[in-house]
Amino acid sequence: MYKRINYIAAILVLVCGLGAQAQVTTSSPYSRYGLGNIKGSLLPQLRAMGGISTAVNKVTGFNYINMQNPASYSGISLTTIDIGMSAGLTSLQRNSLKETSFNSTFSHLAFAAPVTRRSALSFGILPYSDLGYSYRNTVKIDTTTAQQLYEGEGGLSKAYLGYGYRFGDHLRIGGNLEYIFGNLETTRSTEYSSVGAYNAKLQNKNSVGGVNFSYGIQYDFNVGKKTIVTLGYSGTNSGTINSTQTFYATRYLRDAAGNEGLALDTLSAVDNGKSSLKLPLTHNFGISIQQNDKWLIGADFRMGKWSQTSINNVNQGLQDSWGASLGGQWTPDAFSYNSYMKRIDYRLGVNYDKTYIQIGNQDIKQMGASLGFGFPLPTATGGTAFYKINFTAEVGQRGTLTNNLVKEQYVNFHLGFTLNDTWFRKYRVD
Numbered sequence: 001m002y003k004r005i006n007y008i009a010a011i012l013v014l015v016c017g018l019g020a021q022a023q024v025t026t027s028s029p030y031s032r033y034g035l036g037n038i039k040g041s042l043l044p045q046l047r048a049m050g051g052i053s054t055a056v057n058k059v060t061g062f063n064y065i066n067m068q069n070p071a072s073y074s075g076i077s078l079t080t081i082d083i084g085m086s087a088g089l090t091s092l093q094r095n096s097l098k099e100t101s102f103n104s105t106f107s108h109l110a111f112a113a114p115v116t117r118r119s120a121l122s123f124g125i126l127p128y129s130d131l132g133y134s135y136r137n138t139v140k141i142d143t144t145t146a147q148q149l150y151e152g153e154g155g156l157s158k159a160y161l162g163y164g165y166r167f168g169d170h171l172r173i174g175g176n177l178e179y180i181f182g183n184l185e186t187t188r189s190t191e192y193s194s195v196g197a198y199n200a201k202l203q204n205k206n207s208v209g210g211v212n213f214s215y216g217i218q219y220d221f222n223v224g225k226k227t228i229v230t231l232g233y234s235g236t237n238s239g240t241i242n243s244t245q246t247f248y249a250t251r252y253l254r255d256a257a258g259n260e261g262l263a264l265d266t267l268s269a270v271d272n273g274k275s276s277l278k279l280p281l282t283h284n285f286g287i288s289i290q291q292n293d294k295w296l297i298g299a300d301f302r303m304g305k306w307s308q309t310s311i312n313n314v315n316q317g318l319q320d321s322w323g324a325s326l327g328g329q330w331t332p333d334a335f336s337y338n339s340y341m342k343r344i345d346y347r348l349g350v351n352y353d354k355t356y357i358q359i360g361n362q363d364i365k366q367m368g369a370s371l372g373f374g375f376p377l378p379t380a381t382g383g384t385a386f387y388k389i390n391f392t393a394e395v396g397q398r399g400t401l402t403n404n405l406v407k408e409q410y411v412n413f414h415l416g417f418t419l420n421d422t423w424f425r426k427y428r429v430d
Contacts, residue, residue, distance in 0.1 A: 026088075026090070026103055026130040026131070026132040026133075026155075027090050027092070027101035027103060027132055027133065028090065028092075028130075028132065028133060028398075028408055029092070029133045029135050029150075029406050029408075030133075030355075030357055030364060030398060030399060030406070030408065031129075031130060031131050031132055031133050031152065032131075032133050032150060032152055032186070033316070033318065033356070033357045034306065034309060034316050034318050034356055034357070035128075035129045035131075035156060035184065035277075035309070036129035036130050036131035036132075036152075036154075036155055036156070036184065037129060037130045037131075038128070038129050039126070039127045039128060039129060039130065040068070041053075041067045041068045041126060041158070041160075041214075042068060043064070043065060043066075043082055043084065043108060043110070043390070043416055044084055044107075044372060044390040044391065044392040044414035044415065044416040045064060045329075045345075045347065045372065045374060045390045045392070045416065045418075046064070046066065046068070047349075047370055047372070047392045047394060047414055048327070048329075048347035048348070048349060048370050048371065048372020048373075048390070048392040048414075049296075049298065049325075049327030049328055049329060049347050049348070049349040049370070049372070050300075050325040050326055050327030050348075050349020050350050050351045050369075050370055051300065051325040051327070051349065051351050051370075052286060052288065052298040052299060052300045052325045052326070052327045052328075052349065053066055053068035053069055053234075053284075053286065053300065054068065054069050054216070054232035054233065054234050054284045054285060054286025054300050055069075055218060055230040055231060055232030055286035055287050055288040055298055055300075056069070056072065056230075056232075056286070056288055056296070056298060057072045057075045057172070057218060057220075057230060058072075058075045058076075059290065059296050059329055059331075059345075060292075060293050060294070060329075060331045060334045060345065061292070061293055061334065062334075062374075062386065062388065062418075062420060063075075063076045063077065063078050063080045063112070063418075063420050064080075064418075065080055065082050065110045065111075065112045065122055065124070067110065067122065067124065067126075067160060067162060067176060068216075068234060068284070069174070069216035069218065069232055069233075069234040069284070069286075070122070070162040070163070070164050070174030070175050070176045070214065070215065070216050070234070071164050071172040071173050071174040071216040071217050071218040071232070071234070072164060072172065072174070072216070072218060073112060073119075073120045073121065073122050073162055073163065073164030073174050074118060074119055074120055074164035074165050074166035074172045074173075074174060075120075075164075075166070075172065076112045076113070076114055076120040076122070076164075077114055077120075078114070078386075078420040078421060078422060079111075079112070079113045079114075079419075079420070079421050079422065079423035080110075080111070080112045080113070080418065080419065080420055081110070081111050081112075081418070081419045082108065082109075082110045082111075082124075082416055082417070082418045082419075083108065083109050083110075083416065083417050084106075084107045084108050084390075084414060084415055084416030084417065085104065085105065085106055085107050085414075085415050086104065086105055086107040086412065086413065086414045086415075087102070087103065087104035087105075087412070087413045088102070088103050088104070088410055088411065088412040088413070089101075089102050089410065089411045089412075090102075090103070090408060090409070090410045091408070091409045091410070092406055092407075092408055093401065093406065093407045093408075093409070094401070094404070094405070094406045094407075095401070095404065103132075105127070107126065107127065107414065107416075108124060108125070108126040108127075108416070109124050109125050109126070110122065110123075110124030110125075110126070111123055111124055113423065115163075118165060118166045118167075119163065119164060119165040119166065120163075120164055121161070121162065121163045121164075122160075122161075122162045122163075122164075123159075123160060123161045123162070124159070124160060125157060125158065125159045125160075126157070126158055127155060127156075127157055127158070128155070128156040128157055128158040128180055128182070129155050129156045129182075130155040131152050131153060131154045131155045131184055131185075131186075132152065132153050132154075132155075133150065133151065133152050134149075134150070134151045134152075135149075135150055136148060136149045136150070137150075141190075141192075144192055144193065144194060144197075145192075145193045146190055146191060146192050146193065147190070147191045147193075148188070148189070148190055149187075149188070149189040149190075149191065150186075150187070150188055151186070151187040151188075152184075152185060152186040152187070153185050154182060154183040154184050154185045155182055155183075155184070156180055156181065156182035156184070156208055157180070157181055157182050158178050158179070158180050159178070159179045159181070160176045160177065160178045160179070160214075161176065161177045162174060162175060162176035162177070163175065169220070170219055170220045170221070171217075171218075171219050172217065172218045172219075173215075173216070173217050173218075174215070174216050174217075175213065175214065175215045175216070176213065176214040176215070177211065177213060178211065178212045178213065178214060179209070179210070179211055179212075180208060180209075180210060180211075180212055180241060180279075181208055181209040181210075182207075182208055183205060183206065183207050183208070184205070184206045184208065185203075185204070185205045185206075186203075186204050186205075187201065187202070187203050187204075188201070188202045189201040189202075191254065196253070198251045198252075198253065198264070199251065199252050199253065199254065200249070200250070200251055200267075201248075201249070201250050201251075201252060201263075202247075202248075202249050203246075203247065203248045203249075203250070204245070204246075204247050205245070205246045205247075206243045206244070206245050206275060206277070206311060206312075207243060207244040207245075207246075208241060208242075208243040208277055209241070209242060209243070210239070210240075210241020210242045210243070210277070211239070211241065212236060212237065212239040212241060212279055213236065213237045213239065214234065214235065214236040214237075215234065215235060215236075215237075216232065216233060216234035216235070217232065217233050217234075218230055218231070218232040218233075219231050219232075223289075226291050226292045226293075226294075227289065227290070227291050227292075228289070228290055228291075228292070229287070229288070229289045230286075230287070230288045230289075230290070230298075231286070231287055232284075232285070232286040232287070232288075233283070233284065233285055233286075234283075234284045234286075235281070235282055235283045235284060236279070236280075236281065236282045237279075237281065238278065238279060238280060238281035238305065238308060239278075239279050240276050240277065240278045240279070241276070241277050241279065242274075242275075242276060242277075243275040243276060243277050243311070243312075244272050244273065244274065244275060245270055245272075245273045245274075245275040245312055246270060246271055246272060246273070247268070247269065247270040247273070248263075248266060248268070248269050248270075249266065249267040249268040249269070250263035250264075250265065250266050250267065251263065251264050251265055251267065252264055275311065275312040276310075276311075276312065276313065277310075277311050278308060278309055278310045278311075279309065280304045280305045280306045280307075280308055280309050281304070281305045281308065282302065282303070282304040282305070283302065283303050283304075284300060284301070284302045285300065285301045285302075286298060286299065286300040286301070287299055293331070293334050293335070294330070294331060294334075295328065295329065295330045295331070296328055296329050297327075297328035298326075298327065298328065299324070299325065299326045300324065300325040301322070301323075301324050302321075302322065302323050302324070302325075303320065303321065303322040303323075304320065304321045304322075304356065305320055306318040306319065306320055306321050306356035307319055307320050307356075309356075318356040318357065318358075319356055319357075319358045319363075320356070321353065321354055321355055321356040322353070322354055323351065323352060323353030323354065323366075324351065324352055324353075325349060325350070325351040325352075326349060326350050326351075327347065327348060327349025327350065327370070328347070328348060328349070329345050329346065329347045329374075330345075330346050330347075331343070331344070331345050331346070331374075332344075340376075343376050344373055344374060344375055344376070345372075345373060345374030345388075345390075346373060347370075347371065347372040347373065347374070347392070348369075348370070348371055348372075349369070349370045350367075350368070350369045350370070351366075351367065351368050351369075351370075351396075352365070352366070352367045353365065353366045353367070355398070359403075359405060360403050360405075362400065362402060362403050362405060364398060364399050364400075364405075365398070365399075365400075366396060366397070366398040366399075367396055367397065368394055368395060368396020368397070368410075369394070369395055369396065370392055370393065370394045370395075371392070371393050372390065372391060372392035372393065372414075373390070373391050374388050374389070374390050375388065375389045375390075375391070376388050377389065384421060384422040385419065385420065385421040385422075386419070386420040386421070387417070387418070387419055387420075388417075388418045388420075389415070389416070389417055389418075390414075390415070390416040390417075390418060391413075391414070391415055391416075392412075392413070392414040392415075393411065393412070393413055393414075394410070394411070394412040394413075394414075395410070395411050395412075396409070396410055397409045397410070398410075
C-alpha cells in the first residue's frame with residue numbers, strides 16, 4: 001500500500017505544480033458580473049455527460065466522487081482519489097472584432113473512503129468561480145470623448161468535507177460543509193482624450209473566506225433484474241460569508257508616451273473594511289435510469305436565486321437562473337478480456353442555461369455539448385487497485401451579437417485520473 005501512496009503523492013505534486021504554473025484566470029467579459037463564471041462541482045466524467053449529477057451514484061461498478069450530490073458518497077465502497085486539470089480555448093466576437101485566448105489550470109483534488117458498509121466521507125478542493133476580463137468602451141461625456149476601461153482578475157475556490165449515509169437498499173442522504181475563499185479584484189478607469197486631463201480609477205478588492213452548506217438525497221427503484229431508476233435532489237443554502245473589502249478612488253495622468261503615472265490624489269479609500277457576501281439558494285433535480293455494468297441515461301434541472309446575491313449588502317443586480325442537462329454513458333463490456341475498446345466508457349451530453357446575467361433586457365444564455373471517454377488502465381494480476389483516466393471535451397457558446405453584445409465561443413478540455421483501491425480495510429486472519 002505504501003508504494004501506491006508514494007505513486008499517488010508523486011502525481012499530486014506533478015499536477016499541483018503544473019496547475020500553479022498555469023494561467024488560472026478566464027478571459028470572459030461576462031465574468032465581470034456577480035461572482036464571476038460559476039464552475040460547478042463536477043468532475044470530468046460528469047461534465048462529459050452534459051453535467052448530469054443529481055441522480056448519479058455509481059456507474060458500471062466504478063466509484064465516482066460526485067460532490068454535487070453528497071448523498072452519492074454512501075455508494076462508495078473503495079478508497080477513491082480523483083485529481084485533474086482543465087484547459088480552454090475561448091473566442092470572443094463583437095461586431096467585426098474577434099479575439100482568442102487560451103487558459104489552463106489545476107481543476108480538482110478529491111478523496112473519498114468508506115466509513116462503514118452504509119456510509120462514506122469525502123473531502124477535496126476545486127474552483128468555485130473564475131474572474132478574468134479586460135476590455136474598453138468609447139463614450140461621450142458632455143462634448144469630450146473618453147475611454148472606459150474595465151479589468152478584473154481572481155476567483156473563488158471551495159474546500160469541502162462531506163458525508164453520505166444509506167438507509168436500507170434504496171435511500172441515501174448526505175451533506176457537505178464547504179469553505180469558500182479567494183479574491184475578487186476589479187478596476188474601472190475613465191480616461192479622457194484631452195491632454196492634461198485628470199483620469200479617474202476605481203479599484204475594488206474583496207477577500208472572501210467563509211462557510212456554507214450543501215445537501216442531497218437519492219432514492220432508487222428496481223424496475224428489472226439489472227435496471228435501476230434513481231431520483232435525486234441537491235441544493236445549497238443561502239448563506240452569508242465574511243469578506244474584507246479594500247477600495248480606492250484615485251486620479252492620475254498619462255504622459256506623452258501613454259504611460260500611466262502615479263496617483264495624484266486619493267478621492268476615497270476603504271482599507272480592509274469588514275464586508276459580507278450573500279450566496280444564492282440553489283436547487284437541483286435529477287432522474288437517471290441505468291442497467292448495471294452497461295449504460296446510464298439521465299437528466300437534470302437546476303435553478304438558482306441569484307437575484308438575492310449581494311456584496312457588502314449591495315444587491316448585484318442579477319436575475320434568477322435555470323438550466324437543464326441531458327446525457328449518458330455506455331460501456332460495451334466492462335469485464336472484457338479480449339477487447340480494450342469494449343472496456344472504455346463512452347459519454348455524451350448536452351446542456352442549456354439561462355444565466356444570471358441580463359444586459360439591456362437581453363438574457364445571456366449558454367448552451368453546449370460534451371463528449372468524453374473513460375480509459376481503464378491495466379492493474380497487476382490479483383491486484384486490488386483500479387485506475388482510470390477520464391477525458392472530456394466541451395464545445396459551446398454564451399451570449400449573443402444582438403444589441404452590440406459579445407458572443408463567446410469556447411472549447412474546454414478536462415483531464416482526470418481516478419484511483420479505486422482497498423486502503424484502510426481491516427483483514428481477519430483465522
